[in-house]
Amino acid sequence: MKKIYALLVLAGVFNAAAAADIVGNPKAAAAKVEQCIGCHGISGYKGTFPEVYRVPMIAGQSAKYLESALNAYKKGDRKHPTMRGIAASMSDQDIADVSAYYAQMSPATVQK
Template identity: 80%
Template sequence: MKKIFALLVLAGIANVAAAADIVGNAKAAPAKVEMCIGCHGIPGYKATFPEVFQVPMIGGQSAKYIENALKAYQKGDRKHPTMKGIAASLSDQDIADVAAYYAQQTAQPK
């Protein structure tokens, strides 16, 4: 039992260490954000699926916020079919890169 517990602890530490090694690279993101700019790059844009809502501008948002939001869409904690599909297609590195890209931008005026 102690050996199994020790292995589980080591596996958990390895996962934390692997997650900590992921660093966002804004320069790697341009091809990854092509699916984002169609909605998030248009000031005042409103989407109509699944309901009409104001699409948030994400330029200038913190990288951590964007990472958390995308991971929440992946897990289904945030509900939006299009964003869930997009987030599901992203690796952890992709998410970090996209977050770094948008975080370095200047926030858009409202």
């Protein structure tokens, strides 16, 4: 029983270390952000599903904040159905890459 417990502890440490090794690459995100641009790339854009809301601008946001938001959508802690579907399809590396991409952008690069 002690051996199984030790293996489980080691597996948990390895998984935590592997997750900590994920580093966002903004260049790798170029093909991953195509579905983001339609809503988050237009200043003042309002969406209408599931109700009318102002779509937040994410260019220039902190990568840590964006990762946290995307992970919350992925887990279902944030409830917007479109964002939940998009985030659920993303790997941890995708989330890190997209977050790094938008964090390095200037808000001035958004369409007005």
